[in-house]
Amino acid sequence: MFDLFQLKKIFQLSDNFFYLLKIVFLSVIIFGLILSLIVSPKDYLQGDTVRIMYVHVPASWLALMIFAVVGISSIITLIFKIRVFTIYAKSLAPIGFTFSLISIFTGSLWGQPTWGTFWTWDARLTSMLVLVFFFIFYILSWKFVKNFFVAEKYSSIIAIIGLANLPIIKFSVDWWNTLHQPASIKLTQSPAIHSSMLMPLLVMFLGFALFSLFIFFIRYKTEILKLRKNKLNKILK
Amino acid sequence: MSPASKKRLSYFLIIVIVTLILGKFIFESLQKNTVYFFSPTDLFLSSEKPRGVIRIGGLVKTGSIQAKKNDSVYTFLVTDLKNDIYVEYKGILPNLFQEGKGVVVEGVLKDKKFLLGKNILAKHDENYMPPEVADALKKSGNWNKKYD
Numbered sequence: 337m338f339d340l341f342q343l344k345k346i347f348q349l350s351d352n353f354f355y356l357l358k359i360v361f362l363s364v365i366i367f368g369l370i371l372s373l374i375v376s377p378k379d380y381l382q383g384d385t386v387r388i389m390y391v392h393v394p395a396s397w398l399a400l401m402i403f404a405v406v407g408i409s410s411i412i413t414l415i416f417k418i419r420v421f422t423i424y425a426k427s428l429a430p431i432g433f434t435f436s437l438i439s440i441f442t443g444s445l446w447g448q449p450t451w452g453t454f455w456t457w458d459a460r461l462t463s464m465l466v467l468v469f470f471f472i473f474y475i476l477s478w479k480f481v482k483n484f485f486v487a488e489k490y491s492s493i494i495a496i497i498g499l500a501n502l503p504i505i506k507f508s509v510d511w512w513n514t515l516h517q518p519a520s521i522k523l524t525q526s527p528a529i530h531s532s533m534l535m536p537l538l539v540m541f542l543g544f545a546l547f548s549l550f551i552f553f554i555r556y557k558t559e560i561l562k563l564r565k566n567k568l569n570k571i572l573k
Numbered sequence: 574m575s576p577a578s579k580k581r582l583s584y585f586l587i588i589v590i591v592t593l594i595l596g597k598f599i600f601e602s603l604q605k606n607t608v609y610f611f612s613p614t615d616l617f618l619s620s621e622k623p624r625g626v627i628r629i630g631g632l633v634k635t636g637s638i639q640a641k642k643n644d645s646v647y648t649f650l651v652t653d654l655k656n657d658i659y660v661e662y663k664g665i666l667p668n669l670f671q672e673g674k675g676v677v678v679e680g681v682l683k684d685k686k687f688l689l690g691k692n693i694l695a696k697h698d699e700n701y702m703p704p705e706v707a708d709a710l711k712k713s714g715n716w717n718k719k720y721d
Contacts, residue, residue: 377703381669386701415581416574451694452667458609500596513609513630515677520699530702 349553357553361546368543371536379533386533388446394541396439396464398548400502402432403467406474407499410492419571422488423563425495426478427555431548433471440468451515459508460516463501470498484568610677613656622682629658629688630677630696638672651676651688662690669695 372390379386406429409421443461444454455461473494481487509518520529527534563569574582608615610630611623634650634657641648647666650657660678670676675696680688702710 377705379701380704380707381697382701389701411585415585416578450667450669450697452670453692453694456694500592511604513612515609515694515696517697517699520701528698528700530706532703533701 354550354553357546357550361543361550364539364546365543368536368539371539376533376536377530382450385446385449388442389533390536390540392439392442392446393537394544395435395442397541398544399432399436399439399467399471400505402428402435402548403470403495403498404502406432407495407502410495413488414492414496419488422492423556423559423572426491427552427559428548429471429474429478429495430555431551433468433475435544435548436464436468436471440464456515458514458516459512460505460514463505463508466501467498467505470494470501474498484566612653613651613658614653616658616682616685617656622685626679626681626691628677628679629660630675631658633670633672633674633676635672651678657686658688659686660688660690662693664693666693667695669697671695 368390372387376387376390378384406425409425409428412418413422413425443464447456448454474491477491477494478487481490508514509516521527521534529537560569560572563572610628611619613629613631616623616629629651631651631653634652637648637650639648640646644663645665646661646663648659648661651660652658660680662678662680670693675698677694677696678688678690679692679694680690682688
């Protein structure tokens with residue numbers, strides 16, 4: 337059942353596959369950038385500032401989604417000891433960390449011209465910063481704990497605790513008074529964002545997601561090689 | 574599923590349930606303390622005047638912005654459509670600060686109806702559209718009040 341992306345399979349992904357994936361994600365991102373920076377219209381209120389959204393929102397989505405995958409993989413790894421999920425989580429965490437940083441930085445660049453401040457301690461911004469710290473703790477626990485099995489345990493516990501933060505981030509704008517505006521795209525309603533601006537947003541999201549997948553494959557391969565070097569690769573059987 | 578896994582799973586589920594219950598209580602008690610800003614009605618209903626620097630939030634009442642002479646002092650009313658608070662502010666206003674739009678003002682309450690603003694943050698909503706669409710909506714009468 338879990339033989340997808342198993343130890344041997346990842347080495348069967350040929351160089352051609354990586355090359356193709358690289359071409360695809362680069363062209364989707366370039367297409368997305370052309371759409372968002374040139375083709376898409378200005379906002380009726382914010383003018384050109386709204387273009388920050390096309391990086392800020394996909395980065396934030398991916399940071400949250402990746403943490404969700406890291407957390408759920410950690411549950412599986414901690415309870416059922418299916419170790420390939422440990423490697424998934426370990427490979428994904430730095431990608432999510434990078435996106436969470438991008439989200440914070442583009443957010444403050446957007447906040448300055450629109451709100452009038454780079455940073456404020458409202459519920460959305462604070463909980464997003466907490467997510468950044470959970471990523472940092474997760475990654476550091478792998479860096480500082482030398483024993484693989486001990487590091488696996490600590491990092492998984494950190495990720496599982498961090499899972500509780502995800503609904504707080506998502507619903508912070510509904511539960512509390514925040515400076516951050518509520519979500520424009522909801523599953524239950526039609527989006528509060530015009531289709532000419534929604535298109536580039538979704539293309540950029542696809543591009544970022546493909547980029548994440550590309551980096552994930554590279555990192556996954558590296559982690560497997562590290563396990564082999566440390567003669568731990570038997571645990572994935 | 575191995576017996577060890579079963580054991581770990583049951584521990585895990587117990588911890589999750591206990592945490593959820595605790596979290597619910599913590600969340601409910603925090604609800605009162607994690608106020609980013611007060612609305613004018615919150616202040617109107619509160620029995621005592623909050624001390625120190627506080628934030629109030631609401632809409633800038635249409636037609637209430639006045640600029641005083643030449644020393645960039647502005648006065649306006651912040652409203653939540655039930656109650657108003659009079660705000661005096663000296664400084665530069667953010668771009669999105671407009672009549673009828675959301676605003677958060679940091680400052681000190683002089684009395685229940687008067688806030689001396691130190692810092693102004695413009696709040697914007699979740700609606701995005703091109704200017705032409707906004708114009709077309711206004712013309713055709715389909716302009717939703719919530720966009721203002």
